[in-house]
Amino acid sequence: MISKNTIDTVFETARVEEVIGDFVTLKRSGTNYKGLSPFSNEKSPSFMVSPVKQIWKDFSSGKGGNAVAFLMEHEHFTYPEAIRYLARKYNIEIEETEQTDAQKEQANEKESMYLVSEFAAKYFQNVLHNTDEGRSIGYSYFKERGFTGETIKKWGLGYSPEEWDAFSKEGISKAYKLEYLEKTGLTIVREDGRMADRFRGRVMFPIQSMSGRVLGFGGRILGNDKKVAKYLNSPESDIYHKSKVLYGIFHAKQAIAKKDNCYLVEGYTDVIQLHQAGIENVVASSGTALTPDQIRLISRLTKNITVLFDGDAAGLRASIRGIDLILEEGMNVKVCSFPDGDDPDSFAKKTPHDELVKYLEESPKDFIQFKASLLMDEAKADPVKKAGLIRDMVGSIGKIPDRIQREVYVQEVSRIMDISEQILVSELAQVSSKEVAEADKKFKDERKAQAMQVVPDMPDAPQERINILDRVERRIIEILLLYGDTEQDFEDVYIKYDEFGKEFEHTERKSYKVYERIYLNLQEDEIQFTNPIFQALYKAITDHYFAQQQVQAGTETETATATGNFLNNLPPELQSVATDIYMQDEKYNLHEWEEKQQIPVKHKSQSISVYTNEHIIDLRWLLLGRLIQDLKMQVSPDADNMEILMAVNDYNGLVNYLSRKLSRLRSSFY
CATH class of the missing domain: 3.90.980.10 (DNA primase, catalytic core, N-terminal domain)
Structure with a gap:
């Protein structure tokens, strides 16, 4: 395994703008770079790279992360392959951990x-x-x-x-x-x-x-x-290992992912000729019959395979055996054959690009239609052969793991072969495993039950409340990531009483780091996030800030290094959320709203303390509302509920107080 020291050196050395610049044309946009998405076809740039934070975000696909994440998404490297690629790029010697x-x-x-x-x-x-x-x-x-x-x-x-x-x-x-x-x-x-x-x-x-x-x-x-x-x-x-390799996968992987389809051919020259003709999402099985490992390799890039067959009938019959294997792996498969005497190589060589693209888009057939058209001519005059063809089709359907797809294909065979669905379902139960048959029956029973079920009226308030709570928790994480280490003056309003017992509000101002303010407030009320991803991210962020507490605030480069190190040490699921938040804040700059479109954008940084206080109170207010609902559920007509009702009354008073504070904060921010 690659040593932790090597991985750290790679992350410290690699520059995200240099790595991505090898694959995407980037243009300077303020402190960032922007470009066209490499994951979708677009005319306006929605891809942004931040050299300061050492991260990237593609707003068209929602993908984002650091340099390693880009290589894993764009080049479809595994994590070790991405690290090794960067080590070679920056001439970093790879150390291996202790091995036998x-x-x-x-x-x-x-x-x-x-x-x-x-x-x-x-x-x-x-x-x-x-x-x-x-x-x-x-x-x-x-x-x-x-x-x-x-x-x-x-x-x-x-x-x-x-x-x-x-x-x-x-x-x-x-x-x-x-x-x-x-x-x-x-x-x-x-x-x-x-x-x-x-x-x-x-x-x-x-x-x-x-x-x-x-x-x-x-x-x-x-x-x-x-x-x-x-x-x-x-x-x-x-x-x-022949069974695990596809010829042309290195040159085809980006096109396969972008087109969301893979053309599968037989020979090396078929692949090369199609690539030369502008059809780049094509691979071959590399001198061996198609294997599950090869199909799974394609499934890393797309769930759709179009098999391109030679025009001769003997070759077609021999090749369609691989279709069942593709179906068994849960892939969607279509079949395209060429005119008799042609193969992908010869057809691509003599066909103009536009005609070739049109042919490959319009000619593929569903595997059921393909089997029917291939074998029906010789079977239609012979009932025994026709029955055999139907069994062959049902056998293919039985390989499909998805129940809904199986049912759709049963309907299709019923229509094409003019035979009842009931007979086909019965045949499917015989040729498929007992598990498949039971799954089909269960699915149909569930569908009937759902059709007959009367859906009771359910209050939608709890669902809405959960959605709002999730958004507020995300906003607090956003504040921590974007402004956590900035120092701000915060106002605290306390209720006091004068010498006559009259209530009045007393305001105090105190300076805090934003992360300290949030941490102290949440600790005071023993608040935990309800979303486990946000709770884990909150702990990672606060741990990071407290670890950096003794480090003097440095230059922009040091800030970038700190941000990059923080992101690199996060698990992938947390890294994805953090990157999305970081780069979402840059989205207005991507479209240059203020400079070109003359649309003023009010930045949260202009009122960080107010914005922070608002969301802390929001969270407390929502959690109190949930607590009150839980207490009300405990009220029983056969018990003494006085203690519960007093607690509800107290909490309602606190909710009203927080509501007044929220109203004031929002009016000052907006």
Whole structure:
């Protein structure tokens, strides 16, 4: 595991505006930067980066966080991958926590294999571009396939020379160990000790992980020798597992997330040709039948898959077996086939961009419609075959975990095949597991019960009260985050009595840090937030301020560092809420209301003390209201309720007093 010291160094060194600037065009806007959202299509900027607080916020999607959060959202890195990416960017040496000797050896071995694979990728590219054999054979092949020079470089395509051990000798000469050349499958060591290159005489397709590391290779032979496999993949290794890898995922991940759909094809050239044609949300199963792990990899980016099939009928029947697997993983699947004789590669090559986009948008069919259209022609004249087709469709429906989707598809099959729903439901119960059948029955029973149920009139006041309370608690957290460390003069109004016993109000002014004021008031009344997220955030914020109490207020950079450190140490669910509050306060600046639209914005900072007092009293007032309601519920006609009623009366008097204070505060603020 990466050491805490390394993670801290990464957070201290990485600048959020520099990290995001590698992916998004940012323009200065006051003390912040703004740009177009990388998570949605928009014309007006709703993406803001704060160098002072070292956070970002995308107002169009609601996403936000620090530099690591951006990489996890935009690049779909895991947390360790994001840390390693930043460490490489800022040349930070990664320290690993205490590990056993076996763990250290395994980690070092994997890293060595990654380095060998990355060396091999560069070697094959160099041979392709800078040798006579590479240019005349490999480069010519890629050009014949219609790939541009830019595409060839983008995908790192290469060529392995015909010479028996050219790559292996080059690797050894560059001090790469034969052990790792062999473990990655790039070199084959014969019984007599001689080395042989696995991919000699092939054009090379590097296979990358989602984070861009080279895991293995696919190699295509260019001759017509039928005794040799046309395509050859790297063997399974500690870094390359075919069943867990999708070809093109590194280049496609952003487009898949943005389009909320993934096109799934069979071959390397299908992927590359579609990307070159402007369809970038496409991947291939990397030389293996589709697996659950590959589907789950896509599900990190989208729940929608469109399978693109070749036009020949034999290929279609063979490929639709993967549909059930996609359905079983809870994904939505559509199917698109190409005209007979075409595959995604050839169709994309000859079709203008606009027509290609239109075809891919309009041609996909629901998997039920696709199966029906594919098999109905041969089944319609044969009742037995038709019955088999219906069972096949019902079998696919049984794979779907969602009950509502299953019922919708049952209705669809009933309509297409002209067969009653009742028979289909019965068939579904037979082909599905007992659990699925019971779930269907339970769902239908619940739906009938809901249809017959008379909903009683329920007072909506408690629900509204909870909503208001949640908003007030959020406002107090907002005050703590934005102004907690500022010093303010606060007014306290006390009820006193003169020498004649007449009541009067006495006002005192005292200076507090805002967080101290809130803490003391809430402690005095032993108040806890009702929302557990806000309670946890309140504790984290006050702990942070008290820990910083001895630190002298510093420059803006020091303030930014303190804010960044505070956010980085929060759990993800708290970090998300805190970032949202920080950046929501900057939203008016994003749209330049005052400068360009001439709309004056009254900032809370102009009356922090009043704003703080108002929300503390608001919280007390709402909680008192809840307490009074709880006491009233305890009143019983068979008991002596005097003590309870006296308490209610006292609390009502306090509520009235707080209401008067709130009225005065609001009139002064607004």
